[in-house]
Amino acid sequence: MATVLDPAGAPAAEERRAARRGRSTAPGGRGRHVPPLLAVSPFYVLFAVFGTFPVLYSLYLSFQDWDGIGDMRFVGLKQYGWLLQDSVFWHSVVNTFEIWFLSTVPMLFLALVLAFLLHSQVRFSGALRVAYFIPNVTSMVAMTIVFGSVFAQAGLANSVLRAVGLDGVGWLSSEWGIKSSVAIMIIWRWVGYNALIFLAGLQAIPTEHFEAARVDGANSWQTLFRVVVPQLRPVILFAAVTSTINGLQIFTESQVLFQSTDVGTTGGPGQEGMTIVLYLWQKAFKEHQFGYGAAMGWLLFAIIAIFTIVNWRLVSGSDRDDDRRSGIAGLLRRKGVRNGR
């Protein structure tokens, strides 16, 4: 055990400390790196405990049959086999994509229009930005209960439809009514968030471009689609990618919208609101089939991975010759700039 005498300090204290650590504290030795590593360790420790371990454990679980308490039974790939034959699972996959499409496309379009309007000189734009962002930080459960009343048979949505002479819609009792209700809630929640991202992108566009457009006599509509959209392309693609990843994990809206003490109401009539994550939750946490739920989680991972690769290819399709190491953001940026010209 090496002891370093500190000319200005207390050698005894240093010695005790060295003894406690049980390793050399000689300058230049490995010990020097211990304090900084320890200092950053909380993140890694927490990530290992709450991130890595559950992920690996769920992979292990997906090969087992387990009710959450007793002994596990190894079943190999059977859970995956059962899952691939489970019509409800496939129904939930289709539902998830349908709801994703119904929500993401209008949401991104609305967010773009909102961002454009907020970017122009309007009064109270600060207050408006806050107002549009508030849905994103509102408790989803509270919000879903409000929407439950809006979409009731005698609710606000149908009252408005009847006021303008249309028939009411079975918002929570028909296939497309259910999907639209869930999609509308997602749009309401995320439109402000994406509008802020677009707004940040807009503010990066030099004002000369807007001035030039105005000098050339372009109206707002033309400015939006001929000037703004091309320049915003990388930001739009970022928003599309993140919305896709979020959209494939829809859960709370469907869960709370059809929450009831009655049996078998999860996902609503015809299970048209049953999403992949909601089905996972029902199987794992309501019916205590943890192996089945874990297998579903990994199939969802595979679906998202495939979807992300497809996305990547679509986005980077014409940029094969570019340096791929610069990552998707770089590709997006270059593509955006080139298309913007």
Added chain:
Amino acid sequence: MDHRTMTRRRLLGVSLGGAGAALLGMSGCGASSGSASAGTDHLSLWYWKGALSDKLLATAKRGVPGMPGLKVRGSQIPDGDIDSKVRTSLAARAYVPDITVANSDNLATFFPDENEFLDLRTLGAESVRDSYLDWKWESCFTPSGRMIGFPLDAGPTALYYRRDLFQKAGLPHEPEDVAEEIPTWEKFIATGRTLRAKGPGKPYLVSNIGNVFQQALLQSPKQFVDADNRFIGDQQHIRRAWDLSVEILRQRLSAGITDGTPDFNAAMSGGRVATMTTAVWAINGLKDTAPKTSGTWRLTTMPDGPANYGGSYLTLTRYCRDPEGAFAFLKWLLSPANQLKSYQEMALFPTTPASYADPAMHTPDPFFGGQQPIDVFGPAAQKAPVVYFSPYEDSAKIPFFQELTNVEMLGKNPDRAWRDAVNTAATTLSRLGVS
């Protein structure tokens, strides 16, 4: 300079050491005993709001009467979380409550892991058996004969009906007369036809057909899976409940609205639905939902006879630090006298029939026009059948309820829906080892 480095390092060291010690301390505490109450002077009890009497729990926290030194401290766990919290703690073998509440659906899901709970017979449960309802007592036992639950409250069922709507439709409308008029589900449907034709505003008979399916099902001693782990959901006792429900829909007597939704609340307060087939615990919900209809409702015997719907149990986990003390607490908390207090305070319906005769339970309820609910629910609780629930009841019945909803809301062909429900249930159960 050097001094400053020293202090910074020392600060870092002290804080890290502190965090480490805290972690060690936590794990050390869990390792010595799996009980959540290890190292304290009380036993821990998990329950959800409304499951137990707050007043009696306050007493138990100070000390269980007649048991010197025994204290029980209750922790409220949200209704939706308690099952997964209990499972998580049992799987982790740490921070397990000594005593926990399990509801009627959940008790059976613990049967495959029955050894996680203490067998209450070994603590002398048989000595108080005579005080409790027979069917409730039977339901505390696992197929292997282990008693893992203790009777908490019961959920006897009755037919709730709107006396005013019955009267205006020219039907018998006093509870005894209605009971005589509607002894069976078939007569119930006939009454529905009259209501729809002659009642004011053409009221529906039921809010949705799933409720009727549920009640007809609970009247059967057999459910979806028998005690030998065989799927019996494709048999006559289920088919009868299914056909009754579909017949109500075919005759257009169902409003087709899910309970608890804003539409349901509007229909109940607006008099669009004339009856409810449910348990005693639905009274408070109905009073909240439709306060303006107070005085118009009455209670009578369920068509085809009463059954039990819901109700809870108390269980002792195997990590319980003081099994004798905990069982003494159960006997005290759930004694006939204290169940009576719980009924008065929390409307928890007693599982001790001796309580039903007590004058305190015979209070007229203005919501039911001065009728005494106990006159209907008391006999119903005593006549409910003994039913065997398997651990897989939820997985088995979900497809049937879903397909009934599909028939009612989306117009699916009932025969196809029946085949789909049977197939889905059989497939799901075969994965769980039910043949």
